[in-house]
Amino acid sequence: xxxxxxxxxxxxxxxVTLVILGLTCTGLLISLLVTLRREGDENFETxxxxxxxxxxxxxxxxxxxxxxxxxxxxxxxxKNYLYEKSGLDxxxxxxxxxxxxxxFVAELYLPNKAKVIxxxxxxxxxxxxxAKVIIIRGKxxxxxxxxxxxxxxPNATYHKPLPGINASLPYFYRPMTEADYGSVTKSxxxxxxxxxxxxxxxxxxxxxxxxxxxxxxxLYASSFSPASSGEQKRKTxxxxxxxxxxxxxxxxxxxxxxxxxxxxxxxxxxxxKGNQYKSMNDLSSLFRNKSxxxxxxxxPTVDKNLFSTLHRRGNIPETAKNKRSPVFVQPxxxxxxxxxxxxxxxxxxxxxxxxxxYGPQVYDIKFGNERIxxxxxxxxxxxxxSGYSPQQRFSDFLDSVELIGPSAQGLIPGxxxxxxxxxxxxxxxxxxxxxxxxxxxxxxxxxxxxxxPLRRHHSYYESEGKFYEGIENVFLxxxxxxxxxxxxxxxxxxFYQNGVVEVKSMSTGxxxxxxxxxxxxxxxxxxxxxIVASFHTHMFHFKADLDVKGQNNRYETIDIKTETTPNEFxxxxxxxxxxxxxxxxxxxxxxxxxxxxxxxxxxxxxxxxNKTRDTYGNPPAYRLIHNGMVKxxxxxxxxxxxxxxxxxxxxAVTKRKDTEAHSSSMYSMFDTDNQVVNFQGYxxxxxxxxDEDLVLWVTLGAHHIPHKExxxxxxxxxxxxxxxxxxxxxxPEDPAMASPNAVRIEPRNSxxxxxxxxxxxxxxxxxxxxxxxxxxxxxxxxxxxxxx
Numbered sequence: 001x002x003x004x005x006x007x008x009x010x011x012x013x014x015x016v017t018l019v020i021l022g023l024t025c026t027g028l029l030i031s032l033l034v035t036l037r038r039e040g041d042e043n044f045e046t047x048x049x050x051x052x053x054x055x056x057x058x059x060x061x062x063x064x065x066x067x068x069x070x071x072x073x074x075x076x077x078x079k080n081y082l083y084e085k086s087g088l089d090x091x092x093x094x095x096x097x098x099x100x101x102x103x104f105v106a107e108l109y110l111p112n113k114a115k116v117i118x119x120x121x122x123x124x125x126x127x128x129x130x131a132k133v134i135i136i137r138g139k140x141x142x143x144x145x146x147x148x149x150x151x152x153x154p155n156a157t158y159h160k161p162l163p164g165i166n167a168s169l170p171y172f173y174r175p176m177t178e179a180d181y182g183s184v185t186k187s188x189x190x191x192x193x194x195x196x197x198x199x200x201x202x203x204x205x206x207x208x209x210x211x212x213x214x215x216x217x218x219l220y221a222s223s224f225s226p227a228s229s230g231e232q233k234r235k236t237x238x239x240x241x242x243x244x245x246x247x248x249x250x251x252x253x254x255x256x257x258x259x260x261x262x263x264x265x266x267x268x269x270x271x272x273k274g275n276q277y278k279s280m281n282d283l284s285s286l287f288r289n290k291s292x293x294x295x296x297x298x299x300p301t302v303d304k305n306l307f308s309t310l311h312r313r314g315n316i317p318e319t320a321k322n323k324r325s326p327v328f329v330q331p332x333x334x335x336x337x338x339x340x341x342x343x344x345x346x347x348x349x350x351x352x353x354x355x356x357x358y359g360p361q362v363y364d365i366k367f368g369n370e371r372i373x374x375x376x377x378x379x380x381x382x383x384x385x386s387g388y389s390p391q392q393r394f395s396d397f398l399d400s401v402e403l404i405g406p407s408a409q410g411l412i413p414g415x416x417x418x419x420x421x422x423x424x425x426x427x428x429x430x431x432x433x434x435x436x437x438x439x440x441x442x443x444x445x446x447x448x449x450x451x452x453p454l455r456r457h458h459s460y461y462e463s464e465g466k467f468y469e470g471i472e473n474v475f476l477x478x479x480x481x482x483x484x485x486x487x488x489x490x491x492x493x494x495f496y497q498n499g500v501v502e503v504k505s506m507s508t509g510x511x512x513x514x515x516x517x518x519x520x521x522x523x524x525x526x527x528x529x530x531i532v533a534s535f536h537t538h539m540f541h542f543k544a545d546l547d548v549k550g551q552n553n554r555y556e557t558i559d560i561k562t563e564t565t566p567n568e569f570x571x572x573x574x575x576x577x578x579x580x581x582x583x584x585x586x587x588x589x590x591x592x593x594x595x596x597x598x599x600x601x602x603x604x605x606x607x608x609x610n611k612t613r614d615t616y617g618n619p620p621a622y623r624l625i626h627n628g629m630v631k632x633x634x635x636x637x638x639x640x641x642x643x644x645x646x647x648x649x650x651x652a653v654t655k656r657k658d659t660e661a662h663s664s665s666m667y668s669m670f671d672t673d674n675q676v677v678n679f680q681g682y683x684x685x686x687x688x689x690x691d692e693d694l695v696l697w698v699t700l701g702a703h704h705i706p707h708k709e710x711x712x713x714x715x716x717x718x719x720x721x722x723x724x725x726x727x728x729x730x731x732p733e734d735p736a737m738a739s740p741n742a743v744r745i746e747p748r749n750s751x752x753x754x755x756x757x758x759x760x761x762x763x764x765x766x767x768x769x770x771x772x773x774x775x776x777x778x779x780x781x782x783x784x785x786x787x788x
């Protein structure tokens with residue numbers, strides 16, 4: 001055969017023809033098999049593609065592992081100890097918590113790493129099980145917050161201050177409880193209804209109380225940080241919105257600033273129609289004497305076509321009518337196993353849990369029985385807004401104040417995760433919990449086939465060997481979804497067959513809007529008749545405790561630089577030639593390793609153990625690939641910025657310490673002047689990081705300027721930053737060479753030979769997607785997705 005272009009073209013046509021014929025024959029075979037089955041051929045069965053149970057009930061181990069959540073027995077023992085300890089003077093969750101001391105949160109306290117590693121690797125005794133307990137001491141006059149470690153569980157005998165956190169934290173820092181939200185909102189509603197109810201009904205066509213089907217309410221709030229208010233007080237802006245689907249798309253230009261005191265709620269400022277008033281009396285008087293006027297706004301017409309609802313609308317394309325979308329199947333069942341919360345998949349293994357305070361966490365990540373990452377988990381989610389009106393101007397949210405873990409709710413098969421995923425529950429102990437609160441289906445685990453190759457090559461020519469070889473890109477996904485008010489954050493940990501770990505965050509949900517005015521155009525676009533959506537920045541912070549070939553690691557950049565040298569091969573006088581070259585730069589201290597992205601200095605970021613080298617002198621390493629860099633635009637030290645000092649860096653590397661376990665805390669909304677967790681301090685002490693146990697801290701983010709296509713709901717496309725940890729000279733070759741998902745095609749004996757390496761493509765039976773029975777389950781158990 002001619003090996004030139006014409007020969008190559010003919011060969012391509014030949015291969016394409018074969019592929020088409022193969023697909024056609026496969027389709028005809030399946031049709032024939034289905035027909036035979038329909039005609040009563042009992043030798044060929046129609047079976048579900050997977051027989052594995054997808055909804056996993058929790059079976060607690062008698063002896064829980066080091067990463068397992070607290071068991072019911074341990075929770076019982078913990079509560080007995082706490083409530084019997086007279087010095088703590090705690091009231092039960094069902095009691096009135098005003099002027100009382102109570103448990104706000106309790107969860108697993110991760111043991112010392114050295115002890116855990118000794119247990120896991122050297123079979124030493126398992127470290128004692130302990131709980132982290134946050135106690136809010138509201139009993140006068142000694143009000144404060146304590147973070148304690150309590151153990152050993154289940155029969156606790158001691159408590160001590162949490163390492164790295166002050167033994168006594170200001171009571172002022174406490175997060176809002178469910179009872180707080182209810183009582184504060186009621187107080188504000190009562191006060192505004194009494195003094196400005198006529199104004200609200202006249203201007204907005206709705207009422208705060210006794211409203212029947214035309215209700216308006218204070219459904220959204222944004223904390224007024226001491227950094228912005230200039231006062232060490234708990235102040236919050238409460239927004240007025242119509243009570244319809246969905247309320248954040250129906251804000252009106254009315255906001256109050258509430259000073260939340262121990263003695264009650266005082267409304268200090270009223271913002272109405274672009275102006276602020278020092279009291280409700282002032283505004284009421286001006287409105288009565290007609291010095292302040294408004295153009296009445298009509299209450300939204302509530303039906304399925306209202307722009308803010310998610311009822312399906314619009315014409316279905318002809319090609320999609322009465323046709324279901326493609327679905328995933330597992331023709332031979334799951335290719336991963338889970339025992340408790342320990343997962344084995346291909347060459348991967350890891351443990352997972354949902355921290356009440358911080359959200360999803362993954363531990364002891366191994367590939368081929370070799371630990372690569374000891375701890376990988378979310379630390380914080382923040383959203384900082386802009387705007388002319390105060391409610392969005394000062395809307396700088398840090399979601400840990402809401403407790404990230406309980407913000408993850410039940411996942412829906414077929415939408416949130418594929419139907420073939422398996423689902424896992426979790427439990428939390430909060431101020432409302434007499435016993436642990438169980439959240440069902442909060443994690444899903446599944447294999448994902450992307451429909452694209454992980455690797456492939458098509459060799460056309462005889463001289464090249466004439467073959468095709470490729471492998472499907474199939475990986476394991478651990479997913480949870482955090483819903484904080486109007487936004488949903490889809491968080492994935494992805495494990496690829498080539499040794500890559502990817503962490504991905506996807507944002508969706510309803511935009512947070514302001515009432516439209518000319519002054520707001522500077523900060524965003526008008527999206528509908530009465531609303532404008534402002535620019536904001538989503539940011540996520542993650543911790544990755546890397547153990548690459550052990551715990552003595554180095555962080556090094558491979559800097560890509562440019563050189564210009566004489567070109568002795570040119571006939572032009574004084575000719576030069578420019579090209580790139582590599583220069584390795586070892587980072588010696590934490591300040592050296594605090595990274596701010598610069599396009600002028602491209603580089604690779606690698607982590608390795610200097611004592612381990614391959615045959616060629618290369619250190620087996622893992623490389624950080626950052627696909628979600630964003631610049632935090634607030635100047636350092638301004639507003640609430642000190643509370644997210646981690647956002648100053650695209651990533652940072654610090655020496656691991658038990659006292660630097662997290663980069664943020666639930667107090668970050670109010671502790672701007674004296675952070676409980678000061679991430680910048682991790683860097684400022686500038687410790688040596690050469691041949692140390694290192695922690696990589698990664699910031700992901702996306703600037704979001706909402707547009708009309710964000711109505712009614714923002715989609716994940718364009719708001720899905722991620723980072724990758726990729727083996728870099730770690731393996732002798734691509735470890736996915738061992739994958740069972742490869743296919744090779746080569747010409748043989750005037751025909752084509754297809755090699756699937758033992759994985760038969762011949763159907764043993766007709767495999768059909770199985771029903772999850774989810775719709776029947778939620779009818780009898782609504783707690784799968786809704787709170788009772």
